[in-house]
Amino acid sequence: MLLTFISVVLGTAFISGSLLLTTALEKSFDSIIDAGVEGIDVGLVGSQTSPQGVPFTVLEEISSWPEVRAVNVIGDGPGTPTGTRAAGDSGIIVILPDGTPLQAGSSGAHPAAAHPPENTVGPVPDITDGAAPATPEEVLINSSAAERAGLNVGDAIQVITPAEQVTVTVSGIYDSPRDIAGWVGVMFTPERYLEMFTLNDYASQAVIAAAEDADPMTVRNRIGQTWPWLTPLLPEQIAERMSGSVVQQMEFVRYVLVIFGAIALLVGAFNIANTFAMVVGQRTREFALLRSIGVSTAQVAVSVIAEAALVGLVGSVVGIAVAFALVAALLGYFNTGAGELSHIDFQWTWQAVTIPLAFGVIITMAAAVAPARRAGMLPPVQAFDLSDARSSRAPRLTLLAAGVLGGVGAVPLAAAALITTINGITPSVEARLSLIAVGVVAMFTALALAGPTLVTAAGLTLGAALTLPLGAVGTLARRNSVRNPRRSAASALALALGVGLVACVGTIGSTTKASVFGIAESSVTSPFVLDSLAGSSLQGQPGSTSGLSLPPETRQRAEWTTGVEDAGTLMNVPLRANNWDHQTTTVLDADFTQFMSLGILQGTVGDASEPAVMISAEYADQTGLQVGDLIPLTAYEGDEADAVWIPVSAVYTDTSLLGHLAVSLPAAAAVVDNLESLITRVSVFVSADGSVSDEQLRHNLTNVMDPLLVVQVKSKAEYGSALGTQINQLLLIVYALLALAVIIASLGIINTLMLSVAERTRELGVLRAVGLQRREIQWMVQIESLIISIHGAVVGIALGTSAGWAATRVLGSKGMASPEIPWPQIGLMVGASIILGVVAALIPAIKASYTPALEAIER
Numbered sequence: 001m002l003l004t005f006i007s008v009v010l011g012t013a014f015i016s017g018s019l020l021l022t023t024a025l026e027k028s029f030d031s032i033i034d035a036g037v038e039g040i041d042v043g044l045v046g047s048q049t050s051p052q053g054v055p056f057t058v059l060e061e062i063s064s065w066p067e068v069r070a071v072n073v074i075g076d077g078p079g080t081p082t083g084t085r086a087a088g089d090s091g092i093i094v095i096l097p098d099g100t101p102l103q104a105g106s107s108g109a110h111p112a113a114a115h116p117p118e119n120t121v122g123p124v125p126d127i128t129d130g131a132a133p134a135t136p137e138e139v140l141i142n143s144s145a146a147e148r149a150g151l152n153v154g155d156a157i158q159v160i161t162p163a164e165q166v167t168v169t170v171s172g173i174y175d176s177p178r179d180i181a182g183w184v185g186v187m188f189t190p191e192r193y194l195e196m197f198t199l200n201d202y203a204s205q206a207v208i209a210a211a212e213d214a215d216p217m218t219v220r221n222r223i224g225q226t227w228p229w230l231t232p233l234l235p236e237q238i239a240e241r242m243s244g245s246v247v248q249q250m251e252f253v254r255y256v257l258v259i260f261g262a263i264a265l266l267v268g269a270f271n272i273a274n275t276f277a278m279v280v281g282q283r284t285r286e287f288a289l290l291r292s293i294g295v296s297t298a299q300v301a302v303s304v305i306a307e308a309a310l311v312g313l314v315g316s317v318v319g320i321a322v323a324f325a326l327v328a329a330l331l332g333y334f335n336t337g338a339g340e341l342s343h344i345d346f347q348w349t350w351q352a353v354t355i356p357l358a359f360g361v362i363i364t365m366a367a368a369v370a371p372a373r374r375a376g377m378l379p380p381v382q383a384f385d386l387s388d389a390r391s392s393r394a395p396r397l398t399l400l401a402a403g404v405l406g407g408v409g410a411v412p413l414a415a416a417a418l419i420t421t422i423n424g425i426t427p428s429v430e431a432r433l434s435l436i437a438v439g440v441v442a443m444f445t446a447l448a449l450a451g452p453t454l455v456t457a458a459g460l461t462l463g464a465a466l467t468l469p470l471g472a473v474g475t476l477a478r479r480n481s482v483r484n485p486r487r488s489a490a491s492a493l494a495l496a497l498g499v500g501l502v503a504c505v506g507t508i509g510s511t512t513k514a515s516v517f518g519i520a521e522s523s524v525t526s527p528f529v530l531d532s533l534a535g536s537s538l539q540g541q542p543g544s545t546s547g548l549s550l551p552p553e554t555r556q557r558a559e560w561t562t563g564v565e566d567a568g569t570l571m572n573v574p575l576r577a578n579n580w581d582h583q584t585t586t587v588l589d590a591d592f593t594q595f596m597s598l599g600i601l602q603g604t605v606g607d608a609s610e611p612a613v614m615i616s617a618e619y620a621d622q623t624g625l626q627v628g629d630l631i632p633l634t635a636y637e638g639d640e641a642d643a644v645w646i647p648v649s650a651v652y653t654d655t656s657l658l659g660h661l662a663v664s665l666p667a668a669a670a671v672v673d674n675l676e677s678l679i680t681r682v683s684v685f686v687s688a689d690g691s692v693s694d695e696q697l698r699h700n701l702t703n704v705m706d707p708l709l710v711v712q713v714k715s716k717a718e719y720g721s722a723l724g725t726q727i728n729q730l731l732l733i734v735y736a737l738l739a740l741a742v743i744i745a746s747l748g749i750i751n752t753l754m755l756s757v758a759e760r761t762r763e764l765g766v767l768r769a770v771g772l773q774r775r776e777i778q779w780m781v782q783i784e785s786l787i788i789s790i791h792g793a794v795v796g797i798a799l800g801t802s803a804g805w806a807a808t809r810v811l812g813s814k815g816m817a818s819p820e821i822p823w824p825q826i827g828l829m830v831g832a833s834i835i836l837g838v839v840a841a842l843i844p845a846i847k848a849s850y851t852p853a854l855e856a857i858e859r
Contacts, residue, residue, distance in 0.1 A: 007275040008315025012356035016323035019352040039122035041216035042208040043233035053202040067214035072121040073203040095158035109184035113193035121209040130172030138171035140187035146173045273367035280371035304372035308364045316360030402450035409442030417806035432810045451489030456482045458791035477783035492792035499796030502829040507804025510822040526595040529719040530684040550681035563692035574636035589665040595685035599653030603627035611667035612649040619660035774849040781845035789837030793830045
């Protein structure tokens, strides 16, 4: 009964924990967006006919309207104006009083203007120490950054912008609802902000607050009618633009968490049902005694189901409490660890309580129905027999049903993974994942139906091979493994589910990690990469934002460094290539095969001295382009009539470091007039000439780059770990869930196998009575458990890796990398599960072997 209770606790805890984590993460993402639009009634950005942004003259006129309370110029918020880079998105770097840079997380470091409260659009910063800046040499800094850096009011810091380096004094420290972990927010006086972070007579973008009695829609419409060449935005449009990078980079992780929830349901259902069925099965003699003194079949069934309801209710409540405690502790750890996402608040929902509670009670009651009915229907005399003697192999009709279900399950699983379009229609990710769920459930059901037959086959083949050199004890173990196929199948299926769970979750987790960190490890060959302190974003990816651009002289300084053979700059520029607009189109100024394993499939890369473009294999397949074909290239949202036609010089293997297009620098210069103002130098890659050691080369590069302040020297591994840091916490959560899955799988295995051996106490007593030694009984049980464990592990690997492979294939459309199966991790789990199986079976076997033979037989 205790083991049943533990199964209920584990199942409900996994379900409730998955729901709580999903809700907390969704709220965290939404809070970033909500905080960004709070208090904003209208946003204003440029358009194709106003690529420089919004003229100050327009903002002055709008601010004079009686229906407008305030107008603020901002650098990031509603979105980057067409064809320009927002000042805030270009980033800043803060240099601390000791001369070291303040490390910002993936959220970056951004400037802002500290307007008076009555003129502030959006939340008013809560100044917790000091005062607002009163002179151009004073700034406010957000509290989390100040705490991280040990800054106090009065400290002098340096701020490096895309154009200059200034020394300022911290006049105050403030709290902000946008103060997400790792973010650095520096607020200047409004006049100083405009002077430093706007170009000419234009603002990158502006936000507007309507007067208290005015209708924001009226303000928006008036702006649109007065200046049709500008783009006014409502808050929901602003949120949509802001959420682009977050949603697109995090989208597949949402699906991962949903998959965890589905897995939790399946694991919980099986563990609870299997355990309770075995516990009730052991009590057959008890029910026979009740029947013999006049208790009816219905009374037996009702008593067992009521008992199950009580166990399910108490176990579910405890499981939910355990989930709440574990999730709260996990989120507390992340929040105090200065992670890369916003502060993740604990969010409880009714679903996280009601779903696992109902699930635990219903599944436990359902698990009790069949064995209770079977016990109640048996004649009392027959029921006094051993429960494990009433077993048989699966009938032919059951095997036929299992075969049909297995085939029916395999088809949708493979179809969902491999078929992306049907008659020109692309199925949704949700529909494809639902197909996979249907396939997995069908295949698992097929395994459950055919379990006794499969165990028998495994015992006659695998068992014969393992026990051949072990003599009489081995023969007994092999025959025992197939003598009661129902019982052996239950144990094997429990183990298969545990191993399958780890294989599935491990594949998803490993692929998730590869989606973020494996890019540089597999592509970059440069020993070192020069990266911006605010950089490390993936090129060519939707929603990518760039950090502070590296200084123009970075590459030249790298080439001067002793030990460097060559250097090349990876840049991005807003371009329209082959009628495909992208704010961060990759631009190269060197032959990057020196620095990356591009896997050139066609053509040659060249030294990037002539106008040309390289394309990925996927893009070539989608467009039909080949080496030598010409594509049009213009400025972002440019007119094709003004395009320069450039040749495709090479086709490379897909890599997120370059995206789907990589344009040469001369080609970009041919179509963009103000290239220097739009270009972002993301990273400079270097190759070594072998004259110095890697350690010395790093030292040389560091010395040469120190005067630039904004440049970090990173090894290949460091560069890879810096990419995609926005989902660091999510990866930790994925692996935390994997660890929870391993624990649940392990306890489920121990639970089932301990019950399996415990119900054989009488059988083991008979063996002791006819002369088998304690040591031989223990060996026999261990060998039998080994046969069952290996069989269960093989079945689990097959099912789990298939499900994980299919799920990651489907999530490829949401940004996940190609499926990566973690064979070492799975192998470790298989070995551990076999050991667990042997140990779990040994514990009750030792107990049984030390029970006096006659007492064991009497039981």
